[in-house]
Amino acid sequence: MIIAANFKTNHTRKSTREYVETLKEFLASKEIKDQILIFPPATALDSFSSPSNLKIGAQNAYPVVNGSFTGEIGLEQLDEFGIKTILLGHSERRHILKESQELIAKKFSFFKERDFEIVYCVGEPLEIREKGFEALVKYIYGQLENIDLNYDKLIVAYEPVWAIGTGLSAKSEDIKEVLNELRKDIKAPLLYGGSVKPSNAKEILSIQNCDGLLIGTASWKAESFCEIIEISKKLAEEK
Numbered sequence: 001m002i003i004a005a006n007f008k009t010n011h012t013r014k015s016t017r018e019y020v021e022t023l024k025e026f027l028a029s030k031e032i033k034d035q036i037l038i039f040p041p042a043t044a045l046d047s048f049s050s051p052s053n054l055k056i057g058a059q060n061a062y063p064v065v066n067g068s069f070t071g072e073i074g075l076e077q078l079d080e081f082g083i084k085t086i087l088l089g090h091s092e093r094r095h096i097l098k099e100s101q102e103l104i105a106k107k108f109s110f111f112k113e114r115d116f117e118i119v120y121c122v123g124e125p126l127e128i129r130e131k132g133f134e135a136l137v138k139y140i141y142g143q144l145e146n147i148d149l150n151y152d153k154l155i156v157a158y159e160p161v162w163a164i165g166t167g168l169s170a171k172s173e174d175i176k177e178v179l180n181e182l183r184k185d186i187k188a189p190l191l192y193g194g195s196v197k198p199s200n201a202k203e204i205l206s207i208q209n210c211d212g213l214l215i216g217t218a219s220w221k222a223e224s225f226c227e228i229i230e231i232s233k234k235l236a237e238e239k
Helices: 015-031 075-078 092-096 101-111 133-142 170-185 197-207 223-239
Strands: 002-006 036-041 054-056 085-088 119-124 152-160 188-191 214-215
Touching: 002 223, 015 036, 015 054, 015 223, 036 133, 085 101, 101 119, 133 170, 152 170, 170 197, 197 214, 197 223, 214 223
Parallel strands: 002 036, 002 214, 036 054, 085 119, 119 152, 152 188, 188 214
Antiparallel strands: none
């Protein structure tokens, strides 16, 4: 399983370091084997001494080595800290910051060429879901335009937009239906994200073709994130 934490615009450099130290101790004490990904804000990126199954990634970057792009970070800034994992296509970048599919695909190609592990997000807003499954699938595949689905370091995260940060999680059958559809064309790991918390993590992780979780709010406290990781471990032991 892959368990990922998206801090969004939360945490500082100091609190991120404290978080990572807490997480490292937990992973060692519980002998966690899952792949754990942490996406702190850009100001908290740093070099961390961590076990091989814990990686720090960037929430976003511009597809350049360096240059005149005020407010952005590029490959040069990521290289300073040995960052080789990136989150792309998140709905908040698409819908709030108005990133086009063209720009997202350009970012994907740039970081693919540089051998990054890419967590690529797709998901529909409520008005699309209400139009039915066929419209939903068409919308999501539009978000996969010009994305190499055979890239060997690709991870796809399905996050219905209406479930992100709302406290509402999609029903298990709805998640299963979408993941099964994506599995027809995607061999990469498939994650689910959208108001995941300790109380529903086991149910979601038990869904067919769900290979892990991309967690927002519930990951901002190390304790609740660790609780979800432990749920994943126990579920694996039960199988």
